[in-house]
Amino acid sequence: MxxxxxxxxxxxxxxxxxxxxxxxxxxxxxxxxxxxxxxxxxxxxxxxxxxxxxxxxxxxxxxxxxxxxxxxxxxxxxxxLAHVPEGRGVIDELTVEENLWLGGLFRADRRALRGPLREAYELFPALYARRRHAGHQLSGGERQMLALARALVAKPxxxxxxxxxxxxxxxxxxxxxxxxxxxxxxxxxxxxxxxxxxxxxxxxxxxxxxxxxxxxxxxxxxxxxxxxxxxxxxxxxx
Structure with missing residues (x-):
């Protein structure tokens, strides 16, 4: 390989x-x-x-x-390349959806982010239910899911x-x-x-x-x- x-x-x-x-x-x-x-x-x-x-x-x-x-x-x-560091790196003051938008910050095609966001919510249904909640309101597991989802939005x-x-x-x-x-x-x-x-x-x-x-x-x-x-x-x- x-x-x-x-x-x-x-x-x-x-x-x-x-x-x-x-x-x-x-x-x-x-x-x-x-x-x-x-x-x-x-x-x-x-x-x-x-x-x-x-x-x-x-x-x-x-x-x-x-x-x-x-x-x-x-x-x-x-x-x-995407890096999900130890400690998850979720921005507590931002909502789940705002954190996800940050995942596409450096994509060349930022206008095409709605597709990756939809895919992230399909992978993590719990995040969709909590999309308007701030990062500090999430459980540890939800924060880890959000960190992974944010990295995936960049399509690494x-x-x-x-x-x-x-x-x-x-x-x-x-x-x-x-x-x-x-x-x-x-x-x-x-x-x-x-x-x-x-x-x-x-x-x-x-x-x-x-x-x-x-x-x-x-x-x-x-x-x-x-x-x-x-x-x-x-x-x-x-």
Whole structure:
């Protein structure tokens, strides 16, 4: 399968202190790749670097063969990248619908947003019922749904998703993972998924990479990683 995202020798950090060290990974188009590892392994920094929030010191970030380094956020979005950060990033003062409109802010065809909005409401009927409510009035699960829906309004090819299960009830987590599977299977969406809930992540992922101290220490199919007892015990805690 052709890799939609390819990362080569990526090194990045904060204030001159490296967090990522020569990270390599490839995510085939139309698949879900889970990024696993303990707290402090560099998972969130990886997503922040891919989305332009952290400037890499060296290495390449290729989306469909084009290097993304140095591009402004609006160009990244127009090239098909969406980032849903940890904490969901919902703007509390805005309504659900206003948050969704923001998802199309940098689309080249903003006049054609009604279609993506309608699709978002079809995916998340609960958001349609709450479309006039402000972000602060939503439950944790609804806020996560809104963050996902807002990213989807931009019609991304690649979604970077950071800890979508954080603080949510198991039933809501199961619904979100089922949605990711559906978006992959029906819409061809490619997802790079950072997730502390290892079992949930591996239940939907096609492949996975394991990070430790800013380095990739293993990369394989999700099934192979589940079956590697030594690796699971050493890095994944189960």
């Amino acid at each position: 052709t890799a939609l995202l390819r990362v080569e020798g990526l090194t990045a950090g904060y204030g001159g202190v490296p967090v990522l060290h020569d990270v390599d990974l490839a995510v085939p188009e139309g698949t879900i790749c889970a990024v696993l590892g303990a707290n402090g392994a560099g998972k969130t920094t990886l997503l922040r670097t891919l989305s332009g929030m952290v400037r890499p010191d060296r290495g390449r970030i290729l989306l469909d063969g084009s290097d993304l380094r140095g591009l402004p956020v609006e160009q990244l979005i127009r090239r098909g 090819r690649l979604m970077l998703l950071d800890e979508p299960s954080l603080g949510l009830a198991p039933l809501v987590v199961a619904q979100i993972m089922a949605l990711l599977r559906r978006l992959r299977d029906d819409g061809g969406l490619t997802v790079l998924l950072v997730e502390q809930n290892v079992r949930s992540a591996l239940s939907v992922a096609d492949s996975a990479v394991v990070m430790a101290q800013g380095r990739v220490v293993a990369a394989d199919s999700a099934g192979a990683l589940v079956g590697d007892d030594a690796l699971r015990h050493a890095y994944l805690g189960f």
